[in-house]
Amino acid sequence: MRLTFLGNGIMASTMISRLLKSGYEIEVFGRDEKKLSDFSKKFDKKLETFTYKNDIDIGDKIVVLCVKPHALEKISHFFKGEAALIISVLAGTTIATLRENIKAKNYIRAMPNIAAACGRSMTTITGDKTSQDEAVKILDAIGKTLWVESEKELDTATILAGSAPAFLALVAESLIDGAVKEGLKRSDASLLTKGLFDGFAKLLEEYAHPALIKDAVMSPGGVTAKGYSVLEEHKVRSAFMKIYQKNI
Ligand SMILES: NC(=O)c1ccc[n+]([C@@H]2O[C@H](COP(=O)([O-])OP(=O)(O)OC[C@H]3O[C@@H](n4cnc5c(N)ncnc54)[C@H](OP(=O)(O)O)[C@@H]3O)[C@@H](O)[C@H]2O)c1
DSSP states (O other), X not given: OEEEEEOOSHHHHHHHHHXXXXXXXXXXXXXXXXXXXXXXXXXXSOOEEEEOOTTEEOTTOEEEEOSOTTHHHHHHXXXXXXXXXXXXXXXXXXXXXXXXXXXXXXXXXXXXOGGGGGTOEEEEEEEOGGGXXXXXXXXXXXXXXXXXXXXXXXHHHIIIIIIHHHHHHHHHHHHHHHHHXXXXXXXXXXXXXXXXXXXXXXXXXXXXXHHHHHHHHOOTTSHHHXXXXXXXXXXXXXXXXXXXXXXX
């Protein structure tokens, strides 16, 4: 099956690397010939690249929209015809806005995350139900896919799945820096943190609730209880809950 990507940035690259491995044929449109040429060299398999020009026919194609949200309006006038399906990863861009800018029979909004690069994205999707199966089939190439019933839920999932790798990177980096401050070698602290996240992912699957993991580790008057109380004192829980608010 052939997919048409609009955009050649980080998310396009992570998705394409997996989709090529799953046997998809890919063509990519971008605005900069040199960037497109460098982009195509990143992959083992050949993909076709084109710069935007007027009257690009997207009739009956499956188009994966991967540009910055503000670029949608700027590129929309290049296209003619009605795509079979638009899959958009644009954060915060509604289906109504997609519909105003690019014509398609069906629209799907998808929110992948950067773990798509290793086939481990947890991707949320919503949109035209008739295209659900087709979109899930495509997006399963980059990880797991969850269908939600509304765009509001997808916007929340954008923070939880799309942005959260950046938040977890802050947690990982802080844990390493704290250990280095106490005298642990940075290479050892990094290795321990990688192992921690790997093991923790499996624990999350096995335990019915994250609090049960905490209870299993925190003994009365112990170092974990002391550390936990410091995190609560500094309102780490409250900060994580606030990241979902629009006006922060
Ligand atoms: N990165 C993530 O973890 C992540 C997760 C979920 C969703 N997303 C979504 O993925 C989309 C792409 O993000 P990204 O992380 O891949 O960003 P990126 O690496 O900065 O790539 C952005 C892409 O948009 C193009 N672009 C920017 N301004 C443009 C304009 N005025 N006209 C035409 N093209 C323009 C860029 O073209 P040039 O290369 O020529 O500048 C590039 O192809 C965004 O909508 C974002 O919301 C990203």
